[in-house]
Amino acid sequence: MSRNIMELCWTQIEELDKEKTVMMIGIAPIEEHGRHLPTGVDVYETKHWIESSITKLENSFPEYTFLTMPMLPFGHGDIRGFVGNIHLSQKLIYQIVLEMLGGIAEWGIKNIVIISGHADPKHLIAIEQACDEINKIYQDVSFAPMGAIFSQDNITLDFKDDSNQLVKEKLGKYPNDFHGGWIETSNMLDICPGLVNDNYGNLPDISINEMEMIQPEIVSSKIKGQGHIGYPKESTMELGQVLNENMAERIKICVEAYLIRKDYKKYLHHKLYNIPALKVQGGK
């Protein structure tokens, strides 16, 4: 069963079986995504992935209650030189998540999952650090698998049909499609096609590699006047359907492992988690 926490009174929350309650929280920023996509891309993606992974999880855990709440439209980011960005400091993201988790853990809920469609490593690492802190006090009550999902290849999906093959080929041909490129544009063509501007077919390819991505000056100069990183003109709604389905499946696999507390620790951290410069300064 899934319930929006805003529709419950506190006595209903108190009556929940806390061991079998999962609080799903989405946090992703308002941020420019090029000349063809709305600023809410990461928020729409996060909401969509939470809803579709809950549908899958309800099948595997029929006796559990999945709680949702409004998306938190906040994130840390380093894209500069555009209007439309609301970026908070990494420390503030850490602090928001830490205090929110602390409050929810006090209700007695034993499973709090944080999902974010915003793939900035410092944003995801801040969330993971907050979870690590809370988990020291409340015994593994929180879990944030998106760093692992975005950065690691250890979540293998069954490639059942040709459409998945299409995504694989596209990833090979058009890699490093980090921001508003064919991946996010395709995702949005599936989630909310009315919000995608038709001009995506005419936008230039902007290629930035993984190492350049963590250097804001390089990113800013390469995307100047455009705002996307990747290959928007390669987008299709069909690709978006497969990508969104794969993401929901990956989230399901990770959350499933977490709920049964089996082999889930490999999903706790982004692969760059141990780089000191990417951590919250003053966090632990």
Ligand SMILES: [Zn+2]
């Ligand atoms: Zn995005």
